[in-house]
Amino acid sequence: LLKLSGLGCLVLLVLVAVLSVQVFQKAPTPPNALQNKSEAGGRSRTEVCMITSLLRYFCRWNGSAGHAGCKLCPQSWQLLGDQCYQVPKSTGTWMEGKKDCESRGSHLAVLRNTADMDKLTVWIGLKASSNIWKWVDNSSFDATPSLLNVENDCVTFVEKGLEYDGCGSNHKWVCQTEPFQLLSKTAGDGESFSACPEKPILQDSCC
Incomplete structure (x- = not known):
């Protein structure tokens, strides 16, 4: 969960504002409120x-591509692609890394794309059992030639490649979790909230 830092407060502000707009749009209009239609429309537009x-602002702040939407990671986590990653300072066995990630509400990294990862030797969520490789989310893995005929080992990520090692060895590990997805549009009116990455600052006017 996001901590109530300045970033967390802004996220809460966005959610409250979105819900306010949705409630306002869905609420029935009383007969005596027609005279206030113009003022209400102005307030809605301001919101x-x-x-x-x-x-x-948040789309640009994350440095995300437009298709990724506004995705926020918990404090001290880094957004890479469409997932949040963290490398704790501790070292330990594969199982210790697995338990540590789970205690953070995440899991050992399931790396589908390793292009953006740093050059570290770290445990990832891939383990062999009786020559069958599986990720910690139970999805299958087609073993590379270097990982064939391995019965009960775990995998480290080294120099943008995968290497097996005894599960009792000591390494750092990478935890992975889902980002917080900010809403991209208000309900009911179909108006999209588009990102304007050319100006990564808060602006007074709409796109």
């Missing part, structure tokens, strides 16, 4: 613009 500006 939408505020949310748009916040989403625009």
Whole structure:
């Protein structure tokens, strides 16, 4: 969960504002409220613009591509692609790394794309049992030639490649978790909140 830091407060502000807009849009209009339609529409537009500006800021702040949406990682985690990663300072066995990641509400990294990972020797969530390799999420893995005929070992990520090692060896490990996805549009009106990455600052006007 996000800690209530400045970033966490802004996220809560976005969610409260989005829910306010949704409730306002779905609430029935009483007969005596027609005269206030113009004022209400103005307030709604102001709220939408505020949310748009916040989403625009966060999309750029993460350095994410437009298709990734506004994704936020917990404090001290790093967004790479569409997942959040963290390398704890501790070292230990594969099982110790697995338990540590689980205690953080995450799991050992399931690396589908290793292009962005640093040059570290770290445990990842891949383990062999009776010559069958599986990720910690129970998905299968087609073993590379270097990992064939390995009965009961674990895998480290080294120099952007995979190497097997005894599960009792000591290494750092990489934890992985899902990012927090900010809403991309308000319910009911279909208006998209687009990112404007050319200006990574909060702006007063909508796109």
